[in-house]
Amino acid sequence: MPHKRKGRIADTAAMDSNGVSSSLEGSSKLMPTGLYLRISGEEAAKGEKLNNQRDLLFSFVKKQNDLKIVDIYSDNGETGTTFDRPEWTRLMEDVRKKRITCIVVKDLSRFGRNYIETGNYLEMVFPVLKVRFIAVNDNYDSEQLESSALQPLDTMIKGIVNEAYAKDISRKIFTAKEIQRKNGLYYGNVPPYGYCKDPADPHHLIVNQETAPTVREIFQWKLEGMGNFQIARLLNERNIAAPMRYQFLAGAVKAPRYENSIWQGITVKVILSNRTYTGDLAMGKKRKNLSKNLTKSRNIPYEDWVITENTHEAIISRELFFEVQRICMQELEKNRASRHCHSDIDSPDDIFAGLVYSGNTGLKMYRTRNYYEKHGMKYRYTTISQRDADYSKCSIVTIKEEQIRETLVCILKKQMELALELNDYLDTVQEHQTFLSRKEALEKQINELAARNKELTSMQADLYLHYSEGLLTREKYLAQKEEYRLERLSSENRVAELKSTLERLKIRFSPHNPYIRLLLEFYKGDFLSKDLLHRLVDKIYVYDSKTLEVVFKYRDEIEPILKFRESGVLQ
Secondary structure (H helix, E strand, O other): OOOOOOOOOOOOOEEOOOOOEEEOOOHHHOEEEEEEEEEOHHHHHOOOOOHHHHHHHHHHHHOOOOEEEEEEEEEEOOOOOOOOOHHHHHHHHHHHOOOOOEEEEOOHHHHOOOHHHHHHHHHHHHHHHOOEEEEOOOOEEHHHHHOOOOOOHHHHHHHHHHHHHHHHHHHHHHHHHHHHHHOOOOOOOOOOOOEEEEOOEEEEEEEOOOOHHHHHHHHHHHHOOOOHHHHHHHHHHOOOOOHHHHHHHHOOOOOHHHOOOOOOHHHHHHHHOOHHHHOOEEEOOEEEOOOOOOOOEEEOOHHHOEEEOOOOOOOOOHHHHHHHHHHHHHHHHHHHHHHHHOHHHOOOOOOOOOOEEEOOOOOEOEEEEEEEOOOEEEEEEEOOOHHHOOOOOOOOOEEEHHHHHHHHHHHHHHHHHHHHHHHHHHHHHOOOHHHHHHHHHHHHHHHHHHHHHHHHHHHHHHHHHHHHOOOOOHHHHHHHHHHHHHHHHHHHHHHHHHHHHHHHHHHHOOOOOHHHHHHHHHHOOOOOOHHHHHHHEEEEEEEEOOEEEEEEOOHHHHHHHHHHHHHOOOO
16 A cells, blocks of 8 residues: 555645645645546446546545645547656656656556556666556555565566556456457367368367267267276277377477377376267366466356357267266265275375476376385376386386485585585685676676666656757657667666676676575585475486486586686686
């Protein structure tokens, strides 16, 4: 929430019919505030009004003890992609006259949808003009950010602007896809196994006569009582290409890891649960959260899926599909009951989960159980399920869990010994003349560029004033503005690079090097805890039962230190 100044202001404003302060005793203590409202032409055509924005902002300002509403600026039916708007222009004129020193908007999208220009206002224009800017729904208050020592102001501003941009893009993408779903259009990259895209319409599926018979067989075998792994085994024995291998051979996917992929139980399970084979299109099963993480998605409940019937030719009947779902549900309940009955032998924490890969194929390796009467439960890692191993024709890599553990402990002990050596060495490195010279050179470049950026900021402010006073034509103003913007952008990028290099240099060549700290944690006795292991190790490659390769997350940090110690060359 916006920062509130200390102390109580006892006097309250008298409001006119528009809610604007007409008189105020002791008003010098309050910031003259302008409320900025905007709806687009499209929103206005739909009957949307400015009243909701207005009420929200009035309610917000009312709760603040340091703001006074002086005027309201309303752009009705104006696009947010440009700042050439009548009321926005009037507001900026009042800002330059010092009539307004604080601007309050509903959110950044109301302020503007040109996110580069929005960032320019937040980072450059408002600070120069000493304007406080508040975006209520985005929890953004420039005064609060400036008083914060948690992170640089420009970083926080860019994060907010980028978040607003991502949210806007996310909404547009979701809306477009929602329309496609409701119209029964297929928009996936690779069609389900058994189908291909219609050459005449890429959003329409047609039956692949080469693979569809396999889909029918899979459903029939399941109906007859075969398990998923049994079905996978049979398909592999018949040398039928697995779905991703089929796509690889057809040139639809390029990743080499699919060249030798085989049928597995999970592959069969995915096919058996896909309603697309009934001629219905089920879309919207997952949704990406673009404003937070472009790589993450969340599952959508079944009742919220968009299902459009009869969009393409069916491979199996709906009756067969739902009967198979009933069989799969029975199997699931049976497996759950079995796991519950054997809870006394549940596995301990899998500390290597997600770290172990085949060094030969790059395939992820999974933990499976091997039961020995004398020694209790033992575990191993393999590239595929144990039940698939006896028929697979590709190279299977298998290793005991204790072998991974023992080997990793030995490797970590050697790394720990090196860390102890380097920790002592790094105590003196930052006093080394080569290090100091490199540090000073970087700082000098940063300061020179920062001075030039400050100069450009002042020049930009003067440029607008000259334009507003009629001393520059619009064409000359825009050309010069673009020249300043490009130079500033290049300079800012270079400053960011230099600061990153300097910070990396300081951390790398100090006893606070994260790699050194983590290894010293290991030295203190926290042997192979899951948390420490996943902080240290990126991947563990298994080539055979005796050969391991461990890739550490901070491997790029240690090599420059060793090189500097040996040759005096600083990277």
